[in-house]
Amino acid sequence: MRTRTPASVVRIGVVVIYLFLLVGWPMGRVVQETFFTGENYLTMALADPSLRNAVWVTLAAAGCAVVFNTVLGVTLGILLVRYQFPGKRLLSALADLPTSVSPIVVGLALLLAYGPVHGVLGAPLAEAGVQLIFSFPGIVLAVTFVSLPLVLRAVIPVLQEIGTDQETAAQSLGASGGQVLLRITLPSIRWAVAYGVVLTLARAVGEFGAVLVVSGGIVNQTETATIAVQRLHQGFETGQAYAIGFLLALVAVAALVIVTILRPHERND
Amino acid sequence: MGIEISGLSKHYGDFAALEDITLSVPSGGLTALLGPSGSGKTTLLRILGGQETPDAGTVHIDGRDVTRVPAQQRNIGFVFQHYAAFKHMSVAKNVAFGLEIRKLPKERIRQRVEELLQLVQLAQHGHRMPSQLSGGQRQRMALARALAIDPSVLLLDEPFGALDAKVRKELRDWLRRLHDDVHVTSVFVTHDQEEALEVADTIVVVNEGRIEQVGTPDEIYDHPATDFVFHFIGEATRLGEVLLRPHDVLITAEGEQHPVSTARAGTISRWNRVGFEIRLEVTLDEAVQQGPVHVQLTRTEAQGLGIGPGDRVQVAPHPSAELRPAGSH
Ligand SMILES: Nc1ncnc2c1ncn2[C@@H]1O[C@H](COP(=O)(O)OP(=O)(O)OP(=O)(O)O)[C@@H](O)[C@H]1O
Ligand SMILES: [Mg+2]
Numbered sequence: 363m364r365t366r367t368p369a370s371v372v373r374i375g376v377v378v379i380y381l382f383l384l385v386g387w388p389m390g391r392v393v394q395e396t397f398f399t400g401e402n403y404l405t406m407a408l409a410d411p412s413l414r415n416a417v418w419v420t421l422a423a424a425g426c427a428v429v430f431n432t433v434l435g436v437t438l439g440i441l442l443v444r445y446q447f448p449g450k451r452l453l454s455a456l457a458d459l460p461t462s463v464s465p466i467v468v469g470l471a472l473l474l475a476y477g478p479v480h481g482v483l484g485a486p487l488a489e490a491g492v493q494l495i496f497s498f499p500g501i502v503l504a505v506t507f508v509s510l511p512l513v514l515r516a517v518i519p520v521l522q523e524i525g526t527d528q529e530t531a532a533q534s535l536g537a538s539g540g541q542v543l544l545r546i547t548l549p550s551i552r553w554a555v556a557y558g559v560v561l562t563l564a565r566a567v568g569e570f571g572a573v574l575v576v577s578g579g580i581v582n583q584t585e586t587a588t589i590a591v592q593r594l595h596q597g598f599e600t601g602q603a604y605a606i607g608f609l610l611a612l613v614a615v616a617a618l619v620i621v622t623i624l625r626p627h628e629r630n631d
Numbered sequence: 632m633g634i635e636i637s638g639l640s641k642h643y644g645d646f647a648a649l650e651d652i653t654l655s656v657p658s659g660g661l662t663a664l665l666g667p668s669g670s671g672k673t674t675l676l677r678i679l680g681g682q683e684t685p686d687a688g689t690v691h692i693d694g695r696d697v698t699r700v701p702a703q704q705r706n707i708g709f710v711f712q713h714y715a716a717f718k719h720m721s722v723a724k725n726v727a728f729g730l731e732i733r734k735l736p737k738e739r740i741r742q743r744v745e746e747l748l749q750l751v752q753l754a755q756h757g758h759r760m761p762s763q764l765s766g767g768q769r770q771r772m773a774l775a776r777a778l779a780i781d782p783s784v785l786l787l788d789e790p791f792g793a794l795d796a797k798v799r800k801e802l803r804d805w806l807r808r809l810h811d812d813v814h815v816t817s818v819f820v821t822h823d824q825e826e827a828l829e830v831a832d833t834i835v836v837v838n839e840g841r842i843e844q845v846g847t848p849d850e851i852y853d854h855p856a857t858d859f860v861f862h863f864i865g866e867a868t869r870l871g872e873v874l875l876r877p878h879d880v881l882i883t884a885e886g887e888q889h890p891v892s893t894a895r896a897g898t899i900s901r902w903n904r905v906g907f908e909i910r911l912e913v914t915l916d917e918a919v920q921q922g923p924v925h926v927q928l929t930r931t932e933a934q935g936l937g938i939g940p941g942d943r944v945q946v947a948p949h950p951s952a953e954l955r956p957a958g959s960h
Contacts, residue, residue, distance in 0.1 A: 524718075527711050527713060527714075527715035528715050528716075528717055528718070530682055530702075530709070530711075530715065531709060531711065531715040531717075531773075531776075532717070532728065533682075533702045533703050534680055534681075534682075534702050534703070534705070534707055534708070534709040534777075535703075535728050535729035535732060535776070535777075535779075535780055536703050536704075536706070536729055536732045536733060536780065537703060537728075537732050538703060541732060545728075546717060549719045550718065550719060552719075
């Protein structure tokens with residue numbers, strides 16, 4: 363620790379005020395509106411079956427996105443860091459695309475590809491009785507798409523940093539490829555994976571634009587929590603809108619807190 | 632028995648990292664691969680360990696052709712410069728790794744790990760994480776881990792390269808003693824000639840992917856086969872038409888009777904004290920060579936001779952010194 367000088371106190375003060383004005387105070391207002399304006403809007407909101415359904419849809423879709431993107435992120439990460447193959451740079455750039463494109467564009471793109479009317483794949487699938495768009499699978503598709511590279515990007519620097527020495531050592535001690543993966547590589551990157559999972563979860567839970575296009579936002583069916591917040595807000599049920607907003611923030615904060623608590627045990631090496 | 636390497640070559644693109652290496656490493660010995668950076672030491676070691684495949688040639692270990700056998704089936708212990716500790720496992724778990732892979736009974740593993748930790752003087756530290764150990768301790772742990780599988784060969788790639796000078800020296804002595812107890816055929820890579828001379832039974836000097844000389848430390852030091860070995864294995868200086876070791880230069884003050892009649896006169900132009908040692912330079916009166924003559928003495932010797940900076944002296948090769956004809960340089 364460096365000693366505190368007046369200048370450093372000022373610097374810290376500026377940062378704290380900035381973060382408070384930008385993050386702390388507005389979030390605090392949401393909490394205030396939810397709990398301290400006469401009613402407890404949270405219990406009220408959760409008593410509403412359509413809102414319960416919306417929260418459930420959001421969590422389920424986010425859960426699916428986490429599973430898909432974790433498997434993809436870890437596999438692709440190992441592939442990109444440990445192996446040489448043609449088209450590697452292109453693949454790496456392609457994996458970054460989903461976070462750089464506006465979510466609403468993602469939604470439109472998915473609609474064009476998988477939509478029941480114009481969709482190249484969607485039309486034949488619709489005829490076969492499988493509906494991707496305006497249903498739960500479409501929502502999963504959208505949130506998986508927008509949060510695709512988050513685990514990958516968390517995992518890659520750690521894979522690069524640990525290098526291949528441990529894996530080589532394990533191999534020389536008789537471990538097979540699978541054993542090296544399970545006993546050395548995966549445990550070494552588990553905190554990076556956890557971090558990526560948290561980011562993925564937060565991103566998937568909070569997604570609005572892409573989901574709005576592909577889900578159709580049918581109340582009690584394909585409405586997600588973020589879409590419900592907009593509906594409530596526009597319908598002047600602002601208290602309940604804040605309550606759902608509070609829940610969404612809570613999921614993200616809880617995930618971040620869990621990772622922060624778990625992480626220090628591993629960091630001191 | 633031991634390791635038989637024959638006709639081994641390895642190219643990276645056009646670049647020849649190893650060229651036609653033929654070498655026989657005796658069973659039970661401690662062999663040093665000594666050479667400058669980029670000479671191919673690590674490449675050779677990785678081929679022995681099975682991490683790299685040669686373009687041509689064969690490797691036999693204890694009579695078995697292992698050239699195409701994958702690393703995990705070779706039963707070779709490998710120790711890395713940067714320890715390669717399994718960071719997420721305790722010290723005991725690290726050492727147990729190879730045994731757990733081999734599915735030994737739990738009780739046997741526990742006993743063997745305890746023995747090995749005793750052997751490398753880490754018995755108290757089994758429950759710690761590698762990050763809680765010093766560099767020297769981590770490397771001893773890595774050694775125990777490699778020895779756990781009863782390897783037919785132990786390969787060490789600059790095992791002490793990441794440690795500071797004092798720990799390095801301690802560990803070097805310790806490795807020598809350990810090897811005298813354990814007797815596993817060992818090959819270690821180093822670019823530190825002092826380390827090789829002190830620890831190894833046999834030294835293999837490599838340069839630019841080729842073997843320059845194989846021999847005991849004494850043979851290598853006293854009878855270097857090539858100019859490269861002569862220059863690499865110790866310091867060298869020129870005195871007139873010959874090259875020799877700086878400590879093989881006989882020096883006396885001017886006016887004293889020099890034991891060698893052909894001694895040349897000169898002036899001490901530099902005087903450097905490094906610990907117990909004096910390193911000095913003598914600029915000769917006659918222009919028989921470009922630079923000065925380098926001389927090494929102990930402080931006591933210098934005092935006995937009564938010489939100091941700026942003094943006039945006479946120098947000649949020691950009569951029993953190993954001399955080499957000087958080239959053009
Ligand atoms: N994977 C590789 N691809 C291309 N060139 C390589 C590769 N591995 C090694 N080389 C080259 O082969 C030569 C020998 O390398 P090697 O690592 O065996 O040297 P070394 O003797 O161990 O050197 P050091 O003392 O610096 O570790 C070097 O010139 C190196 O650049
Ligand atoms: Mg090397």
